[in-house]
Amino acid sequence: MKLTAALAGLALLGLAAPALAQEATPASAPAAEASAKLSVETTTIGEILKNEKAKAALEKQLPEITAYYDQISGMTLAQVAPMSQGAIDDAKLKAIQADFDAIQ
Template identity: 50%
Template sequence: MKKTLAAGLVGLSLSFGLMAAAPAMAQAAAALSTDSTPIETLVANPAAKAVLEKNIPGISTHEAYDQFKAMTLTQVAPMSQGAVTDEIIKKVQADLDALPK
């Protein structure tokens, strides 16, 4: 009985671990987007970070990075004092779409 209960608890904890990891794996598989992907997620991906730095040089080292890293580029644009324009967002999105899947 103890062995069965222990095995069941191990299986249950493994199942919860897999369920907790599922959203992270789903987001990793999701397309990168200027509308829905946080900047910090883009920066964590070397190819996406290169796209950001190409189009918005210094974004990942900006002094206010910690304040806007959880936001998307679309959310940051109105507060960027013209540093992130609709044109830049379109270029970033096109470059993100062109990255290998």
């Protein structure tokens, strides 16, 4: 699938993805996100994975993403989208956000 091929490119980035993740996540973000609404724009994938319902919603929409959690856990879905070669487009982000909104 497109997502598999696209996210395979993340593996080629090697250490770049964790470096991006560290830059994108301020130290105070985890505490703020714990009480905040789930968002494809602001919630890191690592935080999404801590919520079983959100994790299930994410994996329903993007089943192939599970293989990349270790590389992208510090990033948001919106940050991963440009690297997905179209597999995570605006429509997919909206569908995932709708699932998140239904959880809360």
